[in-house]
Amino acid sequence: MTRFAIGIDIGATWVRVAIGSEDGELLGRVVEKTSKFPGTDIVRWLADTISALMQKVSVKKISGIGIGSIGPLDIRRGMILTPVNAPLRNVNLVSPLRKKFSVPVYLVNDATAGVIGEKMYGRGEKYENIVYVTLSTGIGGGVYVDGNLLIGKDGNAAEIGHMVIDMEGKLVCGCGKRGHWEAYCSGKNIPNFARYLISRSDEELVKRSLLTKETGGDFSKLTAEMIFRLADKGDELARNIVNEVGRLNAIGFSVLVNMYDPELITIGGAVALKNPKHLVLNPIIENIGEYAINRIPRIEITTLREDVVLLGALGLAMEPPETYLRYIKSD
Numbered sequence: 222m223t224r225f226a227i228g229i230d231i232g233a234t235w236v237r238v239a240i241g242s243e244d245g246e247l248l249g250r251v252v253e254k255t256s257k258f259p260g261t262d263i264v265r266w267l268a269d270t271i272s273a274l275m276q277k278v279s280v281k282k283i284s285g286i287g288i289g290s291i292g293p294l295d296i297r298r299g300m301i302l303t304p305v306n307a308p309l310r311n312v313n314l315v316s317p318l319r320k321k322f323s324v325p326v327y328l329v330n331d332a333t334a335g336v337i338g339e340k341m342y343g344r345g346e347k348y349e350n351i352v353y354v355t356l357s358t359g360i361g362g363g364v365y366v367d368g369n370l371l372i373g374k375d376g377n378a379a380e381i382g383h384m385v386i387d388m389e390g391k392l393v394c395g396c397g398k399r400g401h402w403e404a405y406c407s408g409k410n411i412p413n414f415a416r417y418l419i420s421r422s423d424e425e426l427v428k429r430s431l432l433t434k435e436t437g438g439d440f441s442k443l444t445a446e447m448i449f450r451l452a453d454k455g456d457e458l459a460r461n462i463v464n465e466v467g468r469l470n471a472i473g474f475s476v477l478v479n480m481y482d483p484e485l486i487t488i489g490g491a492v493a494l495k496n497p498k499h500l501v502l503n504p505i506i507e508n509i510g511e512y513a514i515n516r517i518p519r520i521e522i523t524t525l526r527e528d529v530v531l532l533g534a535l536g537l538a539m540e541p542p543e544t545y546l547r548y549i550k551s552d
């Protein structure tokens with residue numbers, strides 16, 4: 222008999238809830254803005270939405286509920302703490318849902334859910350060593366080594382966005398520390414990195430750039446989308462910025478290759494999915510050889526696209542990784 226479960230993806234912008242089968246087919250889904258749920262309001266909405274979805278597809282019994290969420294999390298207590306980019310505050314998520322539906326409920330960081338999705342339903346199915354990277358508002362990761370999902374002492378084994386890639390620490394990260402990868406290459410921080418690069422660029426080049434034209438010279442109006450779009454049009458300054466972002470991404474990816482020795486790295490997140498592939502993926506592939514000592518793995522944009530976290534959450538509910546189960550049961 223086919224088993225069904227619930228997958229939940231709680232992101233900075235959207236909350237997605239889906240009911241799916243064990244082979245990863247999503248039968249029904251509901252999407253809502255995260256900003257609609259200040260404080261702890263999300264719990265009741267999730268419970269109602271799950272009930273409605275079960276009714277809609279006539280599934281009487283689910284095997285479990287899996288959640289991939291923006292952090293910081295306390296995955297042992299099943300809580301979302303206080304995310305910087307969403308209004309959720311100290312949400313006790315796991316135990317109320319477990320009580321209401323009488324099934325196991327599991328919570329992981331969204332990028333961890335991403336790598337679970339990749340391993341169970343994506344290109345990672347035949348691999349034991351996989352890294353998933355999200356290039357989004359922030360930069361996050363999930364990692365399998367030798368078939369084991371990495372967890373760490375506090376559940377933060379893959380906080381890859383906060384690896385130091387610039388020892389001079391020119392830019393400050395959202396976490397408050399300097400020189401972190403995310404401070405240069407996340408969707409939120411690319412404009413800041415661009416301003417730094419523009420301040421060091423040839424004046425004439427800046428003057429004739431479409432970036433100057435489109436912002437009226439007020440570079441506080443820069444967005445990552447604008448920079449990629451104008452680079453794609455051939456604007457030289459925008460191209461330079463995109464190339465620098467690509468080179469720093471290559472440094473970040475080389476560290477992942479050197480440390481985890483993966484067979485496959487997949488990339489998701491809005492920066493990777495919404496901008497031209499040749500401007501995001503190619504600079505990484507072209508530059509990584511300069512920094513990596515280990516054999517370069519396959520590096521590709523996730524074929525699961527926007528559903529990678531949702532599918533990972535579904536997979537988490539179906540078949541929670543052993544290292545994760547051991548971690549939440551320990552103290």
Ligand SMILES: [Zn+2]
Nearest residue numbers: 383394396401
């Ligand atoms: Zn940081």
